[in-house]
Amino acid sequence: MLLQLFCCLSVTVHNVIADEGTSYCNKFTQDCHNMEPPSDSVTALTVVPYTESQVLPHHRPTRDFHLGGQDIHIQQNWGSLGVAAVVWDAAIVLCEYLELHPEVVRHKQVLELGAGTGLVGIVASYLGKMELGTGTGIVGIVASYLGGHVTVTERREAMPNLSKTVDSNRLVSCPGSITVKELDWTADLSPHPKYDIILGADIIYIEDTFQALLNTLVHTAREDTSVLLSCRIRYDRDLNFLTLLEGHFHVEQIHYDKSRDIKIFSAKKIKTKT
Ligand SMILES: C[S@@+](CC[C@H](N)C(=O)[O-])C[C@H]1O[C@@H](n2cnc3c(N)ncnc32)[C@H](O)[C@@H]1O
Known part of the structure; x- marks a missing residue:
């Protein structure tokens, strides 16, 4: 109305x-x-x-989505937190891609970088459990607690808002399937382990952070890790990040959403000769 x-x-x-x-x-x-x-x-x-x-979508106090088979309610706060507290189109496109390819996250250890409101991680946590969780017997119930897990990460300033959004959208049947953790690309990366899947939506946008973001990907990826980066290329300089990435990863565009002008790139670490 x-x-x-x-x-x-x-x-x-x-x-x-x-x-x-x-x-x-x-x-x-x-x-x-x-x-x-x-x-x-x-x-x-x-x-x-x-x-x-x-x-405009970023200025609405709330956004509602139906993704990963669940209703998701996100509170936005552009006024006080800016880019980290609103949902970007790249996140929606990556969620839609994961809905079509749930095997990407199913039963995997997933890391989301620069999660913002955490929409992508929340949807990945639903999809990562969905098939097992639908079992009605004891096997299905036990199995729903095993397997995949999503860690959504952000800079310190964005953590309270991210935690709040993730908490309010946790699966009641599997509340432990998603964890919120501070991970600043420019800080010490040594406490952070490696993951099966790394997701990032609209995180290629500040040239000063390109090297730190690359270091983070190199640190958290194994040779068999899949990195999926969903982005709107706004400036030519954004392409510099992809060039940097190609120094360490095989990079391939795997999806283009024309209506929103969002590309998804897949990256796999270049194998080092032993
Ligand atoms: C354009 S927003 C995208 C947010 C979310 N992924 C989405 O698509 O809705 C970029 C995100 O990168 C995060 N970011 C920027 N610099 C960062 C850094 N050094 N370490 C971790 N996150 C960072 C910001 O806090 C912000 O949430």
């Missing part, structure tokens, strides 16, 4: 959002800065008419 409301909103005077929250554009110069909220924005209270459909 279309809600035509007059409502008090806190609005940015100098800036408008150009598309799904990915760009902030100065409406006078048309200069756009992807993803980072403007630091010098002036906010004011004013009365503006709006319809619910006009509120």
Whole structure:
């Protein structure tokens, strides 16, 4: 139902959002800065008419999805946490890909890097258990507690929001199938083990972190680990990360969602000669 409301909103005077929250554009110069909220924005209270459909996805306080056979409710908080507290299209596309290929995560030790709200990890935790968990007998029930596990990770600042979202979407039948852990690509990686599958949605976006992200992938992947990176290539410089990646991994594009302009790349470590 279309809600035509007059409502008090806190609005940015100098800036408008150009598309799904990915760009902030100065409406006078048309200069756009992807993803980072403007630091010098002036906010004011004013009365503006709006319809619910006009509120951009990143600015909605909540998002609801049905993925991995479950309803998922995510609270978003763009205003205070920015990029880490909203669901990006790359995450939705990666979830949809995993729904079509649940064998990728089923019974696997899965790591999600830069999880944000944790949508991908949450869906992977559902899919990783689904087949076994549907058993009605004791074997099915026991089996549902065995096998795969998902570890969703983030920078320290994003941890409280991520933990809250994961906790509120845990499978009642298998609450231990997903764990939240701090993993900053730029910090000491030695406490982190290797995983069967590494997932990342929209994590190729800050050039300064490219080397640290690569180091993280090299550290957490074995030669038989599959890395799946879902991304929107916004700038030519984003391709520099893929070039870096190709120094250590065989990289292949395995999916393209044209409507959302999101690509999924698969990467497997280049075998070292012994
Ligand atoms: C564009 S958001 C994507 C979030 C989520 N994966 C999604 O697609 O909805 C990029 C994420 O990378 C995380 N990130 C950036 N730098 C990081 C770092 N050094 N270590 C760990 N995570 C980082 C951010 O906190 C943010 O959540």
